[in-house]
Amino acid sequence: MTADKGSKRLEGKVAIVTGAASGFGEGIARRFAAEGAKVVVADLNGDAAREVAADIGGTAIVADVSQKDAVDRMVSAAEDFGGPDILVNNAGYTHCNMPFMDVDEAMFDRIYDVNVKAIFLATRRVVPIMRQKGGGVIINTASTAGLRPRPGLVVYNSSKGAAISLTKSLAIEFAPDKIRVNALCPVAGETGMLHLFMGEDTPEKRDLFKNSIPIGRLSTPEDIANAALYLASDEANFITGVALEVDGGRCI
Secondary structure, three states, X not given: OOOOOOOOOOOOOEEEEEOOOOHHHHHHHHHHHHOOOEEEEEEOOHHHHHHHHHHHOOEEEEOOOOOHHHHHHHXXXXXXXXXXXXXXXXXXXXXXXXXXXXXXXXHHHHHHHHHHHHHHHHHHHHHHHHHHHOOEEXXXXXXXXXXXXXXXXXXXXXXXXXXXXXXXXXXXXXXXXXXXXXXXXXXXXXXXXXHHHHOOOOHHHHXXXXXXXXXXXXXXXXXXXXXXXXXXXXXHOOOOOOEEXXXXXXXX
């Protein structure tokens, strides 16, 4: 059975999207709003978050998702609208492409705080609410880096591997509560972190990355938003614990 293209698949839902002021997060927030969801746009960049929220009729929250107090404020904002029904842990952080031995402890901690601890904090906060509501959806933005690592990104790669393992483990634990937990695994895309993955943004580096993707292009926020919408919708109500590769074939 296919969805009615004229329907709003997230009508009446309340969604939190972290890292939603730009890149993949902004794409997801805009798509969810277009499909009828009330979206809490959470990001460290307050001005950009407020701009996105104003465009989509959402609510902006300035939040460092690695901090419990900020996560509490973010979820409380969603509760004001009766939610959350959907949580997208999309905020991410990386170091510049470099040898493992050049990554210092502070950088390691920051990457794991944003890419892993933030999932822990937000999930702990929303699960009791979702249980009361009879179910919910959690989507974690991982990466193909957690499945097929690129050189020079050891700490980032491993943090995304942890996000994938967290996703699968949480999916098992919360399945009886009708809380579905899935991960998105994008390939490198047109976002503000692209130059960090590549080490430098040059035509030669872009060609190198594109040549590793069978479809022959980088990912876009629209690609990731389409996948997130499917996982958040009732069309995916039998799908949990999946690390969905949105990668143009790179992980084949």
